[in-house]
Amino acid sequence: MKKGKVYIVGAGPGDPELITLKAVKCLAAADVILYDRLVNPVLLDHAKEEAEFIYCGKIPGNHCVPQEVIQKLLIEKSLEGKTVVRLKGGDPFIFGRGGEEAEALARLGIAFEIVPGITAGIAAPAYAGIPVTHREYGGSFAFVTGHCTTGKPDNIRWEYLAKGVDTISIYMGIKNLPYICSQLQSCGKNPQTPIAVIEQGTTMNQRIVTGTLETIVETVKSEAVTNPAMIIIGEVVNLSQRLSWFSPRKREKVFI
Numbered sequence: 107m108k109k110g111k112v113y114i115v116g117a118g119p120g121d122p123e124l125i126t127l128k129a130v131k132c133l134a135a136a137d138v139i140l141y142d143r144l145v146n147p148v149l150l151d152h153a154k155e156e157a158e159f160i161y162c163g164k165i166p167g168n169h170c171v172p173q174e175v176i177q178k179l180l181i182e183k184s185l186e187g188k189t190v191v192r193l194k195g196g197d198p199f200i201f202g203r204g205g206e207e208a209e210a211l212a213r214l215g216i217a218f219e220i221v222p223g224i225t226a227g228i229a230a231p232a233y234a235g236i237p238v239t240h241r242e243y244g245g246s247f248a249f250v251t252g253h254c255t256t257g258k259p260d261n262i263r264w265e266y267l268a269k270g271v272d273t274i275s276i277y278m279g280i281k282n283l284p285y286i287c288s289q290l291q292s293c294g295k296n297p298q299t300p301i302a303v304i305e306q307g308t309t310m311n312q313r314i315v316t317g318t319l320e321t322i323v324e325t326v327k328s329e330a331v332t333n334p335a336m337i338i339i340g341e342v343v344n345l346s347q348r349l350s351w352f353s354p355r356k357r358e359k360v361f362i
Contacts, residue, residue: 116223
């Protein structure tokens with residue numbers, strides 16, 4: 107039987123209107139869709155009625171489908187001659203394990219395609235009125251994981267981030283926020299550096315709390331902020347008060 111093809115697709119950061127046209131076309135053509143927890147379920151409406159849906163959601167400390175099983179399913183379904191979509195929140199190559207899945211397919215000569223998505227590290231701050239770059243406040247930015255396989259992101263070169271990057275976007279960092287703030291300060295980052303934590307960015311449940319490296323841990327604790335959330339560190343955070351435009355309650359629908 108002819109091998110199928112796998113599309114590793116970014117679904118965007120949560121707002122269903124931020125998915126790309128190419129991603130929508132992939133969903134419409136798919137025989138099988140393996141989708142993650144952070145994918146807005148509305149996006150599955152783009153699929154054909156007879157498509158097979160496989161939930162592969164992951165929450166911190168609880169992966170209902172292990173990564174090895176996901177990769178095995180991608181291989182098995184494609185070898186059945188099916189068109190397979192692996193649908194991921196954000197962008198598949200930014201902390202989405204898309205590279206691991208592509209490697210597994212490449213080893214067996216299975217055709218695949220990467221469909222980039224809008225990542226939360228840019229979209230969530232944009233919806234909070236925070237540009238990750240700005241000529242006056244930030245000429246460099248970095249995407250950083252706030253969680254590693256060992257737990258704390260202790261293999262990150264925090265000294266370089268503290269001294270060499272203007273804006274830092276941290277994914278999956280709520281649990282390790284005290285460690286992150288401590289590391290940056292101990293490496294020379296000003297304790298008064300502004301920081302924003304954006305919970306469920308770009309969605310109708312978006313919530314923003316702000317502070318400094320010195321104060322944000324207590325603020326996040328008192329406000330009971332939970333995942334999913336993006337942490338944005340840098341002077342650009344101060345622009346949020348002037349540039350904040352998104353109101354979940356007053357959102358206008360423009361999707362076609």
